Amino acid sequence: MKQALTALLLLALVASPALAADTDTVAPIDTTITVDHAPHPFNVRDLVMMQRVSDPQLSADGRYAAFGVRSTDYAANKGVNAIYVLDLAQDGAKPVKLVNMVASSPRWSPDGRSLYFLAPVQGVTQLWRRGVGDLLGGAHHAPMSIAPVQVSHGPLDIQDYKLAPDGKSVLLSYAVFTDCAGPLACTKAKLDQRAADKATGTLYKKLFVRHWDTWSDGTRNQLYLGRFDAHGQLPAEPTLLTRGIDGDVPSKPFGDDSEFAYSPDGRTVYFDVRIAGHSEPWSTNFDIYKVPADGSSAPVNLTAENKAWDGWPVPSPDGRTLYYLAQKTPAFESDRFAIMALDLATGAKREIDPHWDRSPGGMGISADGKTLYVTADDEGRHPLFAVDTASGKVRQLVGDGEVDGYSLAGSRLLLARNDLKRPTDLYTVDADGKDLRQVTHYNADLLRNAHEGDFEFFTFKGWNNEPVQGYVMKPAGYEPGKKYPVAFIIHGGPQGAMTNSWSYRWNPQTYAGQGFAVVTINFHGSTGYGQAFTDSISGDWGGKPLQDLKLGWQAALAKYSFLDGNRACALGASYGGYMTYWIAGVWSQPWKCFVDHDGVFDMRMMYYATDELWFEEHENGGPQFEVPANYEKFNPLAHVKDWRVPMLVVHSGHDFRIPLSQGLGAFTALQRRGIPSEFLTFPDESHFVLKPHNSVLWHDTVNAWLKQWTAPEAAAKQ
Numbered sequence: 001m002k003q004a005l006t007a008l009l010l011l012a013l014v015a016s017p018a019l020a021a022d023t024d025t026v027a028p029i030d031t032t033i034t035v036d037h038a039p040h041p042f043n044v045r046d047l048v049m050m051q052r053v054s055d056p057q058l059s060a061d062g063r064y065a066a067f068g069v070r071s072t073d074y075a076a077n078k079g080v081n082a083i084y085v086l087d088l089a090q091d092g093a094k095p096v097k098l099v100n101m102v103a104s105s106p107r108w109s110p111d112g113r114s115l116y117f118l119a120p121v122q123g124v125t126q127l128w129r130r131g132v133g134d135l136l137g138g139a140h141h142a143p144m145s146i147a148p149v150q151v152s153h154g155p156l157d158i159q160d161y162k163l164a165p166d167g168k169s170v171l172l173s174y175a176v177f178t179d180c181a182g183p184l185a186c187t188k189a190k191l192d193q194r195a196a197d198k199a200t201g202t203l204y205k206k207l208f209v210r211h212w213d214t215w216s217d218g219t220r221n222q223l224y225l226g227r228f229d230a231h232g233q234l235p236a237e238p239t240l241l242t243r244g245i246d247g248d249v250p251s252k253p254f255g256d257d258s259e260f261a262y263s264p265d266g267r268t269v270y271f272d273v274r275i276a277g278h279s280e281p282w283s284t285n286f287d288i289y290k291v292p293a294d295g296s297s298a299p300v301n302l303t304a305e306n307k308a309w310d311g312w313p314v315p316s317p318d319g320r321t322l323y324y325l326a327q328k329t330p331a332f333e334s335d336r337f338a339i340m341a342l343d344l345a346t347g348a349k350r351e352i353d354p355h356w357d358r359s360p361g362g363m364g365i366s367a368d369g370k371t372l373y374v375t376a377d378d379e380g381r382h383p384l385f386a387v388d389t390a391s392g393k394v395r396q397l398v399g400d401g402e403v404d405g406y407s408l409a410g411s412r413l414l415l416a417r418n419d420l421k422r423p424t425d426l427y428t429v430d431a432d433g434k435d436l437r438q439v440t441h442y443n444a445d446l447l448r449n450a451h452e453g454d455f456e457f458f459t460f461k462g463w464n465n466e467p468v469q470g471y472v473m474k475p476a477g478y479e480p481g482k483k484y485p486v487a488f489i490i491h492g493g494p495q496g497a498m499t500n501s502w503s504y505r506w507n508p509q510t511y512a513g514q515g516f517a518v519v520t521i522n523f524h525g526s527t528g529y530g531q532a533f534t535d536s537i538s539g540d541w542g543g544k545p546l547q548d549l550k551l552g553w554q555a556a557l558a559k560y561s562f563l564d565g566n567r568a569c570a571l572g573a574s575y576g577g578y579m580t581y582w583i584a585g586v587w588s589q590p591w592k593c594f595v596d597h598d599g600v601f602d603m604r605m606m607y608y609a610t611d612e613l614w615f616e617e618h619e620n621g622g623p624q625f626e627v628p629a630n631y632e633k634f635n636p637l638a639h640v641k642d643w644r645v646p647m648l649v650v651h652s653g654h655d656f657r658i659p660l661s662q663g664l665g666a667f668t669a670l671q672r673r674g675i676p677s678e679f680l681t682f683p684d685e686s687h688f689v690l691k692p693h694n695s696v697l698w699h700d701t702v703n704a705w706l707k708q709w710t711a712p713e714a715a716a717k718q
Contacts, residue, residue: 041476041513042450044699058407058414059112066106110167125157155188175219207281213654213686221248239295247273270313282613331614334495336531377528397433402501418502451476453512460555462548470521485567485710487511492574497526523548542634567710571595585639593709594647601666646676648705652685
């Protein structure tokens with residue numbers, strides 16, 4: 001489902017990289033940052049130092065906005081999270097920092113007088129509370145304690161939490177050993193004992209031995225309930241609600257508090273979970289459970305009949321209906337999610353939106369229960385929609401760009417919104433989609449001086465003459481009549497899309513700022529164009545998408561005269577990396593170079609080395625040992641003999657989604673064939689390159705490679 005510098009970090013390139021077998025040296029890292037206030041093309045140093053706005057939370061009366069801001073401590077090579085509060089009733093009001101400590105996950109108390117948040121205490125993440133009346137002048141609410149108050153004191157990190165509707169209790173998620181019958185201290189003791197053990201071996205009896213970027217430590221995220229005492233403090237040992245559940249609540253690694261919810265009266269808790277057993281790596285069978293909030297009885301499965309994904313429970317305000325999202329195809333993570341309504345009295349279920357050919361997420365509900373709010377990919381955008389719970393009628397509320405978070409209170413919505421030229425800021429809008437107003441302006445000064453490229457979406461006839469969409473971005477400082485080298489970016493997923501949205505990883509503005517035009521295609525398999533379009537890539541990774549890329553490239557060259565088709569490189573990550581390896585063998589002629597990040601090189605070994613087997617088995621029609629021909633049909637490894645174009649391979653040590661050996665195998669093939677090639681690896685990164693210094697090094701290395709091979713003299717020789 002379904003989620004920012006003039007430091008000199010240049011890789012010392014050898015004169016001829018054709019057979020470079022030795023390790024290239026890296027210039028010493030400058031841990032200081034000089035912000036460039038003069039006009040300049042946008043670059044990675046601008047990107048890395050941006051303030052990242054997220055997690056908008058609107059107070060119950062709609063007056064105050066709380067939200068997270070991540071800034072970059074470049075010297076420490078990390079992001080730093082803080083919480084800010086904005087008085088929306090005061091024209092020209094500026095955000096005020098809630099506390100002078102690293103903090104995240106702000107949530108309003110039901111009375112709006114205080115904010116809860118997560119922050120570490122001696123290395124353990126705890127729940128805190130702070131009054132906001134004094135912070136904002138006390139004009140609206142009676143002042144509370146100026147100092148933040150720690151309200152939890154458990155021995156383990158709180159993973160996620162959610163306050164009860166009456167504010168008297170809170171749901172808490174902890175990672176625990178499920179054979180510890182109760183106390184959190186049991187898990188802490190086991191972890192301490194393991195840390196003290198001089199033997200480092202770990203014995204596993206089932207998959208997931210590792211997932212995404214982490215080796216399993218045997219713990220499960222479990223859901224607890226803690227009741228506040230008269231002083232607002234939580235007990236040392238909260239009540240376990242998910243007893244007997246062999247699964248993670250919320251799910252790992254990207255789950256959050258949207259996977260569990262209170263009933264309006266606070267007496268029942270709903271959550272989704274995938275029961276692990278031995279099938280977890282090849283199953284997407286999440287189910288919705290209910291359990292009494294006092295933990296007096298075991299959880300009950302409400303969606304057992306559906307063997308596909310059911311998740312993200314949202315109770316109606318009257319407590320009679322439970323809304324949730326559900327897929328129909330087991331073991332297919334990119335199947336369309338339908339909005340379902342469960343009558344809690346009768347158990348009857350119905351689909352709210354059977355005629356809407358989009359896959360929604362991020363669901364919330366209006367106070368009167370008549371409207372559900374969701375976001376969804378839609379033809380190169382990610383808008384906010386309103387869905388009538390009775391008729392299923394869908395209305396777009398906020399369309400351009402991407403809505404990547406929202407909160408609602410009464411007739412007001414607070415949005416986190418971005419697009420290809422602007423990182424996320426907060427906006428308010430009426431519940432009917434009118435009167436959209438920007439209320440924060442983070443990074444405005446930076447963007448005023450950092451010149452960006454303009455972009456335009458275009459549509460062409462792709463595979464089978466079906467319409468396919470893409471976009472072209474002009475270089476920063478574009479001059480009419482000039483031709484520019486091209487970065488042809490291939491998106492990952494593959495069930496994803498290059499949309500009108502901001503990114504802190506593959507951001508086309510970083511290439512535009514280096515003087516490149518950008519072309520990208522939302523080929524068959526992309527999201528936002530109907531489920532049949534998304535489904536069409538399964539079993540055909542190297543077929544229809546390749547045709548779309550070829551036809552899209554020709555359409556872009558015909559439409560945009562500033563694209564220099566003789567100085568173009570193709571680059572992509574994940575599935576985009578797979579496609580880069582694939583076209584290296586079957587469509588190499590137009591390209592002067594390739595950049596491959598964490599791509600699939602050998603489809604066979606990918607099946608046996610990856611973590612999430614459900615993905616491989618659905619995309620290839622079954623396990624490799626049952627349908628080996630399917631894994632060979634579009635296997636890049638089989639076409640290495642036809643590789644000829646220079647390639648930069650990037651692969652990280654903690655990428656367990658597409659393991660490091662895939663990149664090493666491709667680099668071996670390139671070096672053995674004598675093709676100019678380089679290999680950049682990050683031993684401490686996952687499928688994404690996230691650390692600030694690594695991000696700068698990644699961009700500098702990639703840009704140097706693109707420039708090397710698209711320089712007029714280099715392009716003329718090839």
